[in-house]
Amino acid sequence: MYRLLIVDDEIHAVSAVQSGVDWAKLSISEVYVAYSAKQAKEVFANHEIDLMICDIEMPQGNGLDLLTWVREQFRSTETVFLTCHSDFSYAKKALQLGSVDYMLKPVRYSELEDVLQKAIDRIREKREQLAFNETYSHYFKLWSMHQPILIERFWQDLLNQTIPSKMQQIREALLQQNIPYREDDPFLPILINVQRWHKEFTLRDEKIMEYALRNAAEDLILKHYPHGQIVQTRKGALIVQLAAGGPNAIDIEQLQRHCESYIASCHRYFYCDLSCYIGTPGFLWEMVDRYEALLGMEKNNVTQNNKVLFLKANARSYGHIDLIQMNGWLELLKQGAEQAIFTETENYLNSWKQLEGLDARMLQEFCQSFLQILYHFIQIKGLQAHQVLAENMSPERIAAAIRSVTELQGWVQDSLQKTFAHTRSAEETQSVVDKVKLYIKQNLDQNVSRDDIVKHIHLHPDYLSRMFKKETGKSIVDYIFEERIEIAKQLLAKTNMSVSEVAVSVGYTNFSYFAKMFKKATQKSPQAFRETPQ
Numbered sequence: 001m002y003r004l005l006i007v008d009d010e011i012h013a014v015s016a017v018q019s020g021v022d023w024a025k026l027s028i029s030e031v032y033v034a035y036s037a038k039q040a041k042e043v044f045a046n047h048e049i050d051l052m053i054c055d056i057e058m059p060q061g062n063g064l065d066l067l068t069w070v071r072e073q074f075r076s077t078e079t080v081f082l083t084c085h086s087d088f089s090y091a092k093k094a095l096q097l098g099s100v101d102y103m104l105k106p107v108r109y110s111e112l113e114d115v116l117q118k119a120i121d122r123i124r125e126k127r128e129q130l131a132f133n134e135t136y137s138h139y140f141k142l143w144s145m146h147q148p149i150l151i152e153r154f155w156q157d158l159l160n161q162t163i164p165s166k167m168q169q170i171r172e173a174l175l176q177q178n179i180p181y182r183e184d185d186p187f188l189p190i191l192i193n194v195q196r197w198h199k200e201f202t203l204r205d206e207k208i209m210e211y212a213l214r215n216a217a218e219d220l221i222l223k224h225y226p227h228g229q230i231v232q233t234r235k236g237a238l239i240v241q242l243a244a245g246g247p248n249a250i251d252i253e254q255l256q257r258h259c260e261s262y263i264a265s266c267h268r269y270f271y272c273d274l275s276c277y278i279g280t281p282g283f284l285w286e287m288v289d290r291y292e293a294l295l296g297m298e299k300n301n302v303t304q305n306n307k308v309l310f311l312k313a314n315a316r317s318y319g320h321i322d323l324i325q326m327n328g329w330l331e332l333l334k335q336g337a338e339q340a341i342f343t344e345t346e347n348y349l350n351s352w353k354q355l356e357g358l359d360a361r362m363l364q365e366f367c368q369s370f371l372q373i374l375y376h377f378i379q380i381k382g383l384q385a386h387q388v389l390a391e392n393m394s395p396e397r398i399a400a401a402i403r404s405v406t407e408l409q410g411w412v413q414d415s416l417q418k419t420f421a422h423t424r425s426a427e428e429t430q431s432v433v434d435k436v437k438l439y440i441k442q443n444l445d446q447n448v449s450r451d452d453i454v455k456h457i458h459l460h461p462d463y464l465s466r467m468f469k470k471e472t473g474k475s476i477v478d479y480i481f482e483e484r485i486e487i488a489k490q491l492l493a494k495t496n497m498s499v500s501e502v503a504v505s506v507g508y509t510n511f512s513y514f515a516k517m518f519k520k521a522t523q524k525s526p527q528a529f530r531e532t533p534q
Helices: 011-020 037-046 063-073 088-096 109-145 150-159 167-176 203-220 252-269 284-299 325-335 338-352 360-380 385-389 395-401 405-442 450-457 461-472 476-494 499-505 511-522 526-531
Strands: 002-007 028-034 051-054 078-083 101-104 186-197 228-232 238-243 272-278 308-310
Touching: 002 011, 002 037, 002 109, 011 028, 011 109, 028 037, 037 063, 051 063, 051 109, 063 078, 063 088, 078 088, 078 109, 088 101, 101 109, 109 203, 150 167, 150 228, 150 238, 150 284, 167 284, 186 203, 186 284, 203 228, 203 238, 203 252, 203 272, 252 272, 252 308, 272 284, 325 338, 325 360, 338 405, 360 385, 360 395, 360 405, 385 405, 395 405, 405 450, 405 461, 405 476, 450 461, 450 476, 461 476, 476 499, 476 511, 476 526, 499 511, 499 526, 511 526
Parallel strands: 002 028, 002 051, 051 078, 078 101, 272 308
Antiparallel strands: 186 238, 186 272, 228 238
16 A cells, blocks of 8 residues: 655645545555645655655745655655646656656546556556565575585486486495485476576576575475475576485375465566476486486477476377468468468467477477478568578577477567568668669659759668669669660660760760760760661
């Protein structure tokens, strides 16, 4: 709940706001009033105020001065100005001081409620960020102080096969490192894997958050199983090993509830999606196989997020997904039906989320087939695929795309957006170049210049020149010259027009200059060219 203060020297205005706003809807539990800046400061001294509605001009100090004081003393308070004064300088100063809004009387209470809700949302976001920062700081300190322990190192060596998965070598390692296990003790492995983060983290921050996930697993899962161990492997996986024999028999339904609680907490407080993969009990020499099976299960989970999943001996696979629908997508690409193909691909992949047994191999197959239709379309448009989709074609991007159907959807949408953007740009460039060529052709008998063309096309001269040169390989000036000479050659060869008439027809009013330029281009004078058999 929130506390609000109304500051206004007009008693009727204060009463109107008090009675006109639906405070309960806004989760505002207490509304205080002050009729001057001095009274407002007294309220701040005795109560924690979250929001303030304030007038501008009042006795004993104006609202802007009051907000300046509030900003210095109570930085978390959000302020909305409600005043009769439409002075721009007031509004500018209010925004500079960080007020949420500047509203003029009379005001619709529904509009005032919307602005207050905006202020409350801002307060809530600040509080959530503060809570996150405090949690982050706490786990950063723990992470900084953390030291590897002997039992975890044993598990790391076992799973990384530094210790061979043989009973004799395991027995020797247990004795040598003084680990309180027997080689025939059974354990139940649980793989914890982050599927995606919902915030952008630096690599360092991500490592700290991973450490926070580990501590949360200790608090929410491991505390219920005193003979368990959390292990961070070289591959970055988090493994929970639970003793599963004799008095340590595990209630699977209870374990599932603990894992679900852990997943929900991590999703809420650590901004991530993750799943827990529960294996089957095995002895120490069987743990590598159990671990590899869980990694395979995690890799092939492309549809489910924030779930507790159990390893099954005979998981069903779909084999090959029918990709015939892609032929229709190629037709949509050719038609330029952007929205239709965005919608169809999104819906198609949404249907995959309901399939059981869908795995990463099938997502890989989809990627390859989808790229083929994009390659074909890009080739039709006269473009190079590596110029359009270089980033999306990279092994790293493909690997990320096949992590889940959701990631694949993002990759498809991004690939389509880039494809359409490049083809639109190419078409627009070609359209502009065609317009330039047509204008030159229609005005060749005039003293046409680049400036004339710019006025006709309405583009910046430098941009137009670069675009034309990139598309044709020639500058506009060179193109005009070549067109004039080419038309002149045709007129000299096919008509009885005099040389001077030909010169005028292609935009040269100076006959001598025309003859000079013609000879420069053809190595012959206009008359000699006419007399030479063509």
